[in-house]
Amino acid sequence: AQSVTQLGSHVSVSEGALVLLRCNYSSSVPPYLFWYVQYPNQGLQLLLKYTSAATLVKGINGFEAEFKKSETSFHLTKPSAHMRDAAEYFCAVSASGGYQKVTFGTGTKLQVIP
Amino acid sequence: KAGVTQTPRYLIKTRGQQVTLSCSPISGHRSVSWYQQTPGQGLQFLFEYFSETQRNKGNFPGRFSGRQFSNSRSEMNVSTLELGDSALYLCASSKEDRNYGYTFGSGTRLTVV
Numbered sequence: 001a002q003s004v005t006q007l008g009s010h011v012s013v014s015e016g017a018l019v020l021l022r023c024n025y026s027s028s029v030p031p032y033l034f035w036y037v038q039y040p041n042q043g044l045q046l047l048l049k050y051t052s053a054a055t056l057v058k059g060i061n062g063f064e065a066e067f068k069k070s071e072t073s074f075h076l077t078k079p080s081a082h083m084r085d086a087a088e089y090f091c092a093v094s095a096s097g098g099y100q101k102v103t104f105g106t107g108t109k110l111q112v113i114p
Numbered sequence: 115k116a117g118v119t120q121t122p123r124y125l126i127k128t129r130g131q132q133v134t135l136s137c138s139p140i141s142g143h144r145s146v147s148w149y150q151q152t153p154g155q156g157l158q159f160l161f162e163y164f165s166e167t168q169r170n171k172g173n174f175p176g177r178f179s180g181r182q183f184s185n186s187r188s189e190m191n192v193s194t195l196e197l198g199d200s201a202l203y204l205c206a207s208s209k210e211d212r213n214y215g216y217t218f219g220s221g222t223r224l225t226v227v
Contacts, residue, residue, distance in 0.1 A: 034215055043118070043204050043218030090157065101170045102147075102216070104157040 002027040004091045006105035014113050019063075019078040021108050023091030026072065033074040034092040034102070035065055044090060050074060052096060061085070086112045116141065118219035120205050126225045132193040135222045139186050139207030145169075146188040147216065148180060151202040160203075163188055164210070195226045 007022040025031055032051045036044040048059025055067040065076045076089060091105040119138040127133050139146050147170075148160040159172035163182035180190040186207075192199055202223050206216035 036216075036218075041220070043120075043220045044206075044216070045218070046215040049215050101159050101162065101172070103159070104149075106156045 002031065002093045002095055002100075002103050004093045004103060004105040006089075006091050006108050008108055009106065010109045010111065012111040012113060013081045015083060016080050019076070019081045019085065019110065021076040021089050021091075021110065023065075023074045023076065023105060024072050025074060025091070025093045027093055027095060030096045032094045032096050033065075033067060034094070035059065035063070035074075035076050036090045036092060036104075037061075038088045038090065038107075040087075047076070047089075081110075081112045083112050083114065086110055118205055118207050118217050120203075120219035120222050122222060123220065124223045124225075126227060127195050129195055129197060129226055131195050132191060133195060133224060134189055134191045135203055135205075135224075137188045137190075137205030137207075137219060139188070139205075140217055143207035143209055143217070144186050145208045145210060146182055146186065147206045147208070148188070148190050149204045149206065150174075151204055151221070152200075157204070160190065192224075197226050200224060200226045 003026045005024045034049045035047040038044045048057045050057050050067045058064045063078045088107045088109045090107050092102050094100050094102045121136045145164045147162040150158045162170040166182045177193045182188045202221045204221045205219045
């Protein structure tokens with residue numbers, strides 16, 4: 001069984017400030033981890049993924065995430081927030097190997113204050 | 115390169131009716147997954163198809179069904195609609211190995227009245 005927990009359903013940051021969105025996972029086997037972003041009235045877009053290579057993963061739009069096995073975490077960060085980053089962000093987990101379904105977290109809405 | 119196309123974008127149906135939603139994946143993607151998104155439940159996995167075979171299924175009642183055609187296009191059907199079926203239905207395609215990550219369509223917004 002696998003699951004993800006996203007801490008904070010809403011996060012507000014000032015434009016130019018650090019963005020930190022938290023994600024903790026639970027998986028009985030080595031996981032694959034993903035972050036997706038969803039803008040209003042759109043589907044989800046893949047930001048980045050961890051598939052057991054480098055633990056620090058860089059994605060699109062300046063986002064990155066670090067896989068920490070000891071903390072079972074995969075937090076999403078961006079050094080400087082832009083207004084265009086305002087969206088909902090979803091962490092997701094899949095068991096590595098074979099054809100495993102992807103389980104999504106409940107999402108975190110990021111508000112960027114000018 | 116065309117993205118994942120879902121039709122229609124919006125639907126309004128009456129309780130008790132049935133509905134069919136369509137999804138065309140990215141060319142070359144053979145896996146299609148369906149998710150239901152609601153404010154209360156978030157993203158819930160419905161099912162996944164690969165080469166016309168259902169490979170995984172979520173915990174939804176039998177009123178929810180799907181299929182995939184030889185060209186990888188997929189449809190999902192919901193029979194005997196209930197008010198609680200109102201949601202955004204998202205289709206996602208991927209290459210054979212799902213772990214490359216999904217490409218999502220823009221979704222079909224279903225409203226049941």
